[in-house]
Amino acid sequence: LKAFGFFIVGLTGAFLIWATFDFPDWADPNAPASLHVSPYYIEKALEETGTSNIVTAVLADYRGYDTMFETTVIFAAGLVCFLLLRRVFFQAANERLYRHLPTGITIRIKGEHPPLPQGEFEPIDLHWIPHDIIIRTVCRLLVPFVQLFALYVIAHGHSSPGGGFQGGVILGASFILLAMGFNLRALVKRIREKAQSVLSTSGVFIYAATGWVCLLLGLSFLDYSALASLLGLDRIMSRSYGIFIVEVGVGIAVMGTMIWIYSNLSSMGNQDEGL
Amino acid sequence: VFWQLDLAVLSLVVVTAIGALSVKDLLGCAILLGAYSFLMCLLWAIMGAVDVAFTEASVGAGVSTVFFISAVFRTTRRSKD
Numbered sequence: 520l521k522a523f524g525f526f527i528v529g530l531t532g533a534f535l536i537w538a539t540f541d542f543p544d545w546a547d548p549n550a551p552a553s554l555h556v557s558p559y560y561i562e563k564a565l566e567e568t569g570t571s572n573i574v575t576a577v578l579a580d581y582r583g584y585d586t587m588f589e590t591t592v593i594f595a596a597g598l599v600c601f602l603l604l605r606r607v608f609f610q611a612a613n614e615r616l617y618r619h620l621p622t623g624i625t626i627r628i629k630g631e632h633p634p635l636p637q638g639e640f641e642p643i644d645l646h647w648i649p650h651d652i653i654i655r656t657v658c659r660l661l662v663p664f665v666q667l668f669a670l671y672v673i674a675h676g677h678s679s680p681g682g683g684f685q686g687g688v689i690l691g692a693s694f695i696l697l698a699m700g701f702n703l704r705a706l707v708k709r710i711r712e713k714a715q716s717v718l719s720t721s722g723v724f725i726y727a728a729t730g731w732v733c734l735l736l737g738l739s740f741l742d743y744s745a746l747a748s749l750l751g752l753d754r755i756m757s758r759s760y761g762i763f764i765v766e767v768g769v770g771i772a773v774m775g776t777m778i779w780i781y782s783n784l785s786s787m788g789n790q791d792e793g794l
Numbered sequence: 795v796f797w798q799l800d801l802a803v804l805s806l807v808v809v810t811a812i813g814a815l816s817v818k819d820l821l822g823c824a825i826l827l828g829a830y831s832f833l834m835c836l837l838w839a840i841m842g843a844v845d846v847a848f849t850e851a852s853v854g855a856g857v858s859t860v861f862f863i864s865a866v867f868r869t870t871r872r873s874k875d
Contacts, residue, residue: 680845
């Protein structure tokens with residue numbers, strides 16, 4: 520069966536490679552892809568949307584409908600992780616480790632237990648990885664710069680590579696770095712589970728609501744020039760600002776979802792002891 | 795762009811992809827997949843698709859490697875096949 524599988528895979532691969540010979544040459548100006556709508560975007564994007572990064576203009580304005588559902592896909596991924604790990608396969612931890620701070624003694628408690636006196640005991644993970652002073656310090660130094668860079672990426676997506684997706688991922692990664700440098704509780708204490716889900720929902724909501732506002736103001740869904748009267752700008756600049764609003768929504772959604780997936784995945788849903 | 799650089803990156807992409815499939819240790823797999831993503835990011839950048847390269851670097855090489863590693867941490871490190 521293994522040889523048969525290898526044969527099938529090899530054959531399919533050979534067909535795929537054979538099919539690539541029918542592709543137009545790289546950067547061929549007469550390729551079908553560069554004849555249809557691309558010239559229009561390249562010529563008109565700056566003029567019509569006031570956005571010098573054509574990729575951002577296409578992503579958030581001309582193909583805004585696509586991007587909205589891409590954001591929804593990411594939100595759905597987070598939701599599925601939550602439902603599977605937190606609802607379906609959830610098991611409460613039946614034993615915990617605590618360290619008595621004044622003496623440094625570690626105790627193991629099985630099953631339910633009354634709350635321990637505040638400030639005297641520190642919870643430790645069962646798969647405890649000793650804290651490393653180098654990793655902790657580097658993470659603490661790095662996190663603010665990573666977050667600042669992420670905000671720059673989101674806000675500067677109009678004129679340089681970047682935008683909501685990348686910025687949101689970097690912003691989420693900065694919080695994940697925090698969780699890896701310290702522990703998962705350090706992350707969950709700052710962004711609670713409810714906040715994680717609310718963030719990833721509200722990002723998608725900002726996107727869709729922008730579309731609905733455009734619809735209510737009399738133009739088609741996600742046609743940001745409808746926002747001109749609301750923002751007090753001309754139609755071109757309002758398209759530029761519409762792209763920005765949508766990108767912020769995407770950034771919030773992606774950030775929230777990344778943190779949500781990570782905290783559920785690394786702790787098997789209990790959001791307490793994790794990587 | 796030099797074609798030698800193109801060829802070097804492309805062959806490294808193939809090597810890391812085959813490596814990620816054949817390595818038994820799943821943690822090593824995740825790291826190889828991260829390296830693969832990073833090389834793909836280089837390839838996108840060489841071809842001039844800077845936005846795609848940026849997304850690949852942040853999503854493929856960054857966050858999804860972390861997700862893989864946390865999944866390995868919670869399941870098992872050995873692959874069965």
